[in-house]
Amino acid sequence: MVTNDVSFVEIETLRSREFLPAAKEALGSMIKEQGESKLIRPVFNWAGRNSLFPLHWGLACCAIEFAAAFGARWDAERFGVVPRSSPRQCDLLIVNGTVTWKVAHKLIALYEQMPEPKWVIAMGNCATGGGPFRTAYSVVPGVDKLVPVDVYIAGCPPRPEALLDGILRLEALIRERGA
Amino acid sequence: MEWNAEGVRAQLAAAGAPGILSVDPFDGAAARVRFSPESASALFPVLRDALGFTHLSTVGGIDWVERYEVFYLLWSDAAKRYLLLSADLDAKTPHIETASTVWPSANWHEREAWELVGIGFDHHPDLRHLLMPDGYSFHPLQRSFKLHEPEDLEVKVRHV
Ligand code: SF4
Numbered sequence: 001m002v003t004n005d006v007s008f009v010e011i012e013t014l015r016s017r018e019f020l021p022a023a024k025e026a027l028g029s030m031i032k033e034q035g036e037s038k039l040i041r042p043v044f045n046w047a048g049r050n051s052l053f054p055l056h057w058g059l060a061c062c063a064i065e066f067a068a069a070f071g072a073r074w075d076a077e078r079f080g081v082v083p084r085s086s087p088r089q090c091d092l093l094i095v096n097g098t099v100t101w102k103v104a105h106k107l108i109a110l111y112e113q114m115p116e117p118k119w120v121i122a123m124g125n126c127a128t129g130g131g132p133f134r135t136a137y138s139v140v141p142g143v144d145k146l147v148p149v150d151v152y153i154a155g156c157p158p159r160p161e162a163l164l165d166g167i168l169r170l171e172a173l174i175r176e177r178g179a
Numbered sequence: 180m181e182w183n184a185e186g187v188r189a190q191l192a193a194a195g196a197p198g199i200l201s202v203d204p205f206d207g208a209a210a211r212v213r214f215s216p217e218s219a220s221a222l223f224p225v226l227r228d229a230l231g232f233t234h235l236s237t238v239g240g241i242d243w244v245e246r247y248e249v250f251y252l253l254w255s256d257a258a259k260r261y262l263l264l265s266a267d268l269d270a271k272t273p274h275i276e277t278a279s280t281v282w283p284s285a286n287w288h289e290r291e292a293w294e295l296v297g298i299g300f301d302h303h304p305d306l307r308h309l310l311m312p313d314g315y316s317f318h319p320l321q322r323s324f325k326l327h328e329p330e331d332l333e334v335k336v337r338h339v
Binding site for chain 1: 310311312315317319324326
């Protein structure tokens with residue numbers, strides 16, 4: 001239980017330029033009271049799961065729904081989800097399309113360039129299990145053959161609502177794991 | 180001159196094109212020319228220089244089970260005509276001389292025909308995989324290639 005929650009109430013009324021010093025002070029005093037590991041991990045977990053940055057990487061038709069999810073109508077940024085163009089700035093890989101064997105090692109490279117902690121969402125039937133191309137000669141039958149997947153989203157393609165649901169499920173998962 | 184089968188036959192004869200087996204009318208092209216694969220390296224420069232087919236649009240292969248066929252679609256800028264070239268290849272080890280020394284655009288097309296149909300192109304400068312990753316060991320457009328269970332097709336992925 002956080003005892004010193006007065007500082008958090010004050011934070012809500014702060015201007016942005018005053019936020020960092022105030023947050024630093026509040027966290028500093030809480031760390032002093034409660035010890036590092038008890039506080040830092042939950043705070044990082046809270047911050048991480050509410051600001052998932054997916055990699056801006058479109059593979060196939062599912063990428064259209066991925067793009068729609070970030071448009072005005074569905075507006076995934078409500079949930080703190082902002083696509084970034086460099087894997088170094090990302091903690092979420094949304095595999096949104098058909099992965100061929102040719103592109104497989106690029107996908108692994110991108111995944112490995114992302115800093116820990118990181119998560120993977122397999123969006124659509126192709127990424128989940130090869131989809132309609134499962135027996136094709138050039139398609140990876142499921143991206144979990146290449147990288148560990150946390151959330152699978154079914155559909156061909158899944159609607160943006162389904163993607164948002166998957167992201168919220170991932171948030172719940174991160175909270176559950178408490179890492 | 181006429182850009183039909185007779186006209187092409189006459190031109191080929193006048194230019195002394197070697198290895199011509201038959202010249203037939205063909206839809207959408209001036210003619211369809213069959214040639215024997217052994218004379219490929221002598222025939223290609225004649226087609227480019229004497230007949231003016233300066234552009235090679237595509238190269239492809241077909242597996243007809245008892246034989247392979249390789250075909251070339253040539254385009255003449257001067258005559259505004261296509262010409263379809265084709266040669267039958269042996270079913271065991273299909274191979275033919277590369278066209279990339281005459282038309283550089285053949286390079287990638289031949290890589291694709293080799294990778295998907297398994298036709299070998301002799302003296303090709305760079306016969307590597309084009310659409311498949313390195314180390315892919317199938318020629319998937321051959322008739323003998325079965326749709327596999329995905330597990331059979333696992334490809335070793337190079338970590339970088
Ligand atoms: S699951 Fe369907 S919509 Fe998505 S990439 Fe595959 S084929 Fe396209």
